[in-house]
Amino acid sequence: MSAAVLSVPYATALGACVLVYFVVYPLVVYFRDVNGLRRYPNMHPLSGISHIPFMVLAHGGARSTYLSKLHQKYPVIRTGPNSLSYGDVRAIKDIYGHNTPCTKDSSYVISSGSHYHLADVIDKHDHARKRKLLSSAYAIKNLEGWEHKVADKTVRLIKHLDTCCTEPPAAGETPKEEDLTVDYRKWTNFFTLDAIADIGLSEKLGFLDRGHDRVTGRRLDGTTYECNLRDCLYQNARKQSLLIWPYAWYPLINKLSNIIPFYGRMGKFAKDWDGIPIELSHRRLQRYRAGEKLDDFFQALMEDKNGHPNNLEWGEIVAEISIMMNAGSATTAIAMTNVLYQLLKNPDMMQKAVEELDAALEDDDEDDDGGVVAHDKVKHLPYLRACLDESLRLFPPTPHGLPRETPQDGINILGDYIPGGVSVAMSAFVAHRQEGPFPQADKYIPERWLGEEGKALQPYFLAFSAGARGCIGRNISYLEQTVVLASVLRRYGFALARPDWQLERLETMNWLVGDMPVKVWRRERKSALSG
Template identity: 80%
Template sequence: MATTSLPYAVAFGTCILLYFVVYPVIVYFRDVNGLRRYPNMHPLSGISWLPFIILSHSGERSLRLSKLHQKYPVIRTGPNALSYGDLRAIKDIYGHNTPCTKDGQYVVGAGSHYHLADVVDKHDHARKRKTLSSAYALKNLEGWEHKVADKTYKLIQHLDKCCTAPLRSGEVVKPEDVNVDFRKWSNFFTLDAIADIGLSEKLGFLDRGHDRMTGRRTDGTTYECDFRPALYQTARKQSLLIWNYEWYPFIDKVSNLIPFYGRMGKLSKDWEGIPMELAHRRLQRYRTGEKLDDFFQALMEDKNGYPNNLEWGEIVAEISIMMNAGSATTAIAITNIIYQLIKNPEILKKVTEEIDAAVEDNEDEDESGVLAYDKIKHLPYLRACLDESLRLFPPTPHGLPRETPPDGANILGDYIPGGVTVSMSALVAHRQESAFPQADKFIPERFLGEEGKRLQPYFLSFSAGARGCIGRNISYLEQAVVVASLLRRYSFALTSPDWQLERLETLNWILGDMPVKVWRRKRKSASSE
């Protein structure tokens, strides 16, 4: 029996060798797309995606690429993929008139329906953007400021309870005074805020201090899960394995047999039911006739009240990306800016003085401690600090992949044949010394005045062009209100001056805990203190 099966085993092994080794080598040397002229990220990058998958497991993919791009403006990262480090490529790849479209990563990573962020077809994207643009219009967002203010107040209520005695000069932080994980609570803030803005949903994470919630299966049954692990481990697994698009659906399923990936796969299932449950709840309210001032209302009807007639799967998909991108990136941004300011006390002093000067004693500030957006939205140094933090560690460092059109495209003056994946990491762009001298340092002054305006074409924290982030206005609103309100009211300290925030790159960053000591500021101008 064993002898009989041997030829079949040999034949199978030969097929595997031919498909996974011999064929890629032949394709590499045939070089139909002419990509061999570019330096490889790894000696095998032109033959296999395996080196990039291995790099992704390091958790610092874009940082490694940034170092390589200091020497090479274009790097081949996979058999059919190029990464760019020359800032001039931004316009060619992401600009408004680019012929490039979102590549296969968005197709294999999508669910049953595309949402605004992963839809590939340009006409379908234009339809979606038109439908959703009114919901994200600045006038609407400022009308929803009270929802952001409410969540800021809830965050302040918690921090007030955690306040300790002021830290004296030269004093070492006591371990028992480090009682706030700022990373966790900033994330509770963004989740509660976007759920209220988008769905008029009171998640209550800030009230309860945890993110346990209900998910819904397709059969209507429900289950309990934790929001943040479900969301972040879903993104982590995808970022580790998605790079070979052709094989990703198969690899994604088979990998669940390995405990490391299996745990993430289980959490992915948990995540799928969260936007479904939230959409279900809000739809029930909509059907009973509630007219609520939120994103969902704009999703269901146009500004004249006519139904948009979206399919249920599309509604769930849009809720999914809203709860994902609308919470994760802003939470990362808020954590990063507070971290950078604690690390740079002179800059912290300067921005705090600007905020104090803009908010006169008892003006636009009540007992809640929440500052009015209108009072702080035009503060130049505050905005410069926000932008510099977004530059130094963009919440989405991943190079958003685009595909050249069938007839090819010119990038940096070179013709790139059709069907090639091209990308530029925001982190790579932001570490280019030609535009950002001392790029590894936190220097908000670079974003002030005319110099700051000159840098905007190279600022990719919200991507660029027609596919730029539609939610950037709401992110700035949340960042400005919560950061200014906290700096006005509190002082913070890390466990030690040399403490470092842990970062793990997926498509966004997964940040580690950020334990801090917090205490009330003594303000000379504040009659209440």
């Protein structure tokens, strides 16, 4: 009997197995409906059976925008066989609040490395240990310790912007293409990367000085290579955002996808990213072993505040450095781009912010510091902070719903019982576009954050997540955003290419923004002229 004849029954059996596993079994699970999720409307007719519709949606790069439109009609939507998306802001407390029994779901397990870091650890006791370990380094009382490093990077940013200044435009003039001398997106990203490397590792990456983000990575065998940090960071997250949704299949899909050039290129960047925190941690360890006592996060990982060793495994240290370099740079850089973009799109609000700054500062407040406005001078300016928060609301740097798993005994969300083991989430973008707490939600209105009315909105503000798992680097982000925005608005005028120019956006795990070329010139301050 020939091999071809023998292969027919095997092929038939394989096809039957594939049919049963991928079609029949999901249909049986769907109609059995053990968790009672069929009572919720589907994101797509197949969402109750397969994760494929959500993966397709992810490839469109505007996942949360689509969900937000659905949530205008449905408070709860089924996005996958065992996952729900919420659109009612009252669900924030149930899912993310300090006393919620929900934990991070298994997506954090399959996307983690050999060791968990603070952002992906699931076990609550292990999370509490890590948070206690790092809380002293991230505490708000350390702002003074961070500020000189942030100021140093702001000086370097200003030095570059000074070289790019053009003549002020005439009233109503559209900038010439050759006058769009600065990609504000790129240079603020250089700023956040330089700043977090200095704050965390006392490392001088020098991106602002060199004008590029070329770095050294280290393989596990000790050999090194050169790569571009931003490409590695963002393409790593992009690939994960496209493929992770069928959790059980993700490890296999992630590997097999590399044979397709589109994913293979992202996979190469992801592999290169892994070696960057290894190299940075290795360099900092050499300094630690040489006896340098430096005021940074690495020191907090190695020793407690009394100088006693923490005895962490090397893999855990590298994991914490990895998330620090990732979360500590990407989202803040996106926020910096967004807020200037919003102010340029809303000239009246730009004028209010600048007038508030000019009223609060003396003519020479920043002249002796390389153009840097001191944080203490502007940290309490209400309209400046409102501009930042409104930009974070309108375009949260991390818009997608951070998934949580319901506890074994289940939980009530919005008054409905959800059984254990179900993934539940609420997108920051969806929450921030709800007309109830945020009237005219699609508009940039900083005034909504002022006074008591602004304080009342805080429970619905998810830009830094919420509860015990909220972003530990919130204070650093606000410090950097405030100092940079105040310094550049005080010193410069900016213009987009044309009034109708739009910033490109692509949703991955974060909401990436495209290049933002601007015309920049030195301001003539009214206070200086009137003196």
